[in-house]
Amino acid sequence: DTVMTQTPLSLSVTPGQTASISCKASQSLLQTDGKSYLYWFVQKPGQSPQLLVHESSSRFSGVPDRFSGSGSGTDFTLKISRVEAEDVGIYHCMQGIHRPYTFGQGTKLEIK
Amino acid sequence: EVQLVESGGDLIQPGGSLRLSCAASGFTVSSSYMSWVRQAPGKGLEWVSIIYSDGDTYYTDSVKGRFTMSRDNSRNTLYLQMNSLRVDDTAVYYCARFWGHWGQGTLVTVSS
Numbered sequence: 001d002t003v004m005t006q007t008p009l010s011l012s013v014t015p016g017q018t019a020s021i022s023c024k025a026s027q028s029l030l031q032t033d034g035k036s037y038l039y040w041f042v043q044k045p046g047q048s049p050q051l052l053v054h055e056s057s058s059r060f061s062g063v064p065d066r067f068s069g070s071g072s073g074t075d076f077t078l079k080i081s082r083v084e085a086e087d088v089g090i091y092h093c094m095q096g097i098h099r100p101y102t103f104g105q106g107t108k109l110e111i112k
Numbered sequence: 113e114v115q116l117v118e119s120g121g122d123l124i125q126p127g128g129s130l131r132l133s134c135a136a137s138g139f140t141v142s143s144s145y146m147s148w149v150r151q152a153p154g155k156g157l158e159w160v161s162i163i164y165s166d167g168d169t170y171y172t173d174s175v176k177g178r179f180t181m182s183r184d185n186s187r188n189t190l191y192l193q194m195n196s197l198r199v200d201d202t203a204v205y206y207c208a209r210f211w212g213h214w215g216q217g218t219l220v221t222v223s224s
Contacts, residue, residue, distance in 0.1 A: 039211055041157075041211075043157075048206055048214040048215065048216055048217055049149075049157065049206070049208075049214055050214070051211050051212045051213075054211065054212070060212055061212070092156065092157055094157070094159075094211075096211065099162075099170050100159055100170075100172040100173065101147075101159040101162075102159065103156055103157040103158065103159070104156075105156055106156045106157075
């Protein structure tokens, strides 16, 4: 199975600062179409997961441009610029190319 | 507007069976790929199964032979038939469409 490793597992950020989360896959997520099938979700307290970024760097509909995804192959990053109080939650990466699809452990974002 | 509403979760004894439903609106289930994802209490997300528009289904190893994913096109509803339930199947079960839309989840508790 493809192991997804997220770092850090927790993050405390001052409002207005930038948060960065890394996700590394144990094998390449690059498909022959040139896309890396890496997804980022946020799960706010008591809620279902919400898609932020698909195919590594494409923001989902309605997601603020403060959220940006980058990376290809095995190394990926989610950056949250100008962090706001409403960004609190657990951020998950997921690979969607090798079955079984697998998630990272999750990164808990707190606001200072 | 896309909506997914799961139901069917319950408290059930080990070895028992349960069928979860995911009622969809705002799109056609048969033309989408749909997944079940679960989250054990206090734990991360785990992909369970997927059904593609052509009807092909795939499962994570721990549920193969016990869980069956299906859909009823006339009801626009997705199902997860769960047999031989184990204590470690205890989780909130979410259905998701194309990863961009998720239901609110339904809780399955397997305990004697």
